């Protein structure tokens with residue numbers, strides 16, 4: 001089996017020694033043996049093999065078919081493992097990225113989707129409720145979210161079958177059933193919970209519980225959504241598929257990219273008040289490509305609600321957290337017309353929408369130390385015709 005040592009990365013590679021995201025892979029030689037890999041440039045470090053060769057105490061956590069045992073081990077272990085891995089990068093335990101199969105890297109427990117971009121919420125409110133206020137009265141007081149479907153979270157590269165369902169436009173006399181005619185994307189950032197919690201998680205404990213960050217595409221059938229969403233929110237218009245990166249990037253990789261969120265226009269209740277907290281935003285720059293063409297560059301730094309506020313809010317009622325819980329930011333949209341994170345906004349609700357065969361790819365990077373870039377693993381998916 002060919003093994004490579006990628007000591008020299010190309011200049012500016014966003015998957016250098018300050019990034020080191022975790023994934024789960026298998027090789028053609030051992031297709032049934034999933035284990036943890038760490039991306040370094042265009043290569044994958046076999047973390048299990050390297051840990052065994054170095055006699056690491058963490059070898060059992062790395063020779064696992066999902067990231068969940070490592071994620072559950074807590075922040076002290078996350079930091080220790082990451083430090084050890086930095087010492088393994090000049091060794092022989094690498095595969096070329098193109099030679100491995102990547103799998104869903106963690107077992108998803110619960111999935112929550114938020115709605116944290118003021119620009120997105122305002123734009124969508126104007127389209128869905130043209131006669132009402134764009135923002136609902138609660139929007140500036142709490143991070144709005146809903147519980148999604150964990151079982152249909154899929155890894156990047158998985159095809160997405162066009163969903164069917166009930167659609168009814170306002171002018172239609174009756175609902176009809178069939179393949180969605182308004183299939184859309186939502187460019188989002190996902191946060192993956194490592195350490196469980198039995199009590200509300202205050203803002204300052206965010207880093208103790210969130211293991212890492214990934215790109216996420218919350219595929220959305222707008223015609224199904226528009227007919228079903230009142231009064232309980234999204235259901236079948238969202239639950240058919242949610243795509244995540246094959247790589248989960250540790251939260252600590254974004255220390256240089258922390259940034260203050262937009263100015264708060266309404267006073268916040270104490271459990272959400274982050275005026276004195278560390279900057280809760282992350283300066284992630286996302287690119288959305290459809291069939292290879294860049295259609296948008298949403299800035300994550302423009303999000304009104306932070307991931308720490310979302311975690312505090314989703315646990316404040318006593319709801320517990322489990323290892324593998326995934327929560328998504330909500331569609332990332334900025335103030336400019338080329339910074340919108342879905343076709344609903346980019347086309348002002350008129351389309352065109354996704355066609356069968358279209359391939360959507362999200363990429364992102366953030367500033368790292370000393371002018372480097374911290375990359376997020378891409379998330380890509382192709383639309384297949386309805387069954």
Ligand code: CA
Nearest residue numbers: 186218330331
């Ligand atoms: Ca969403």
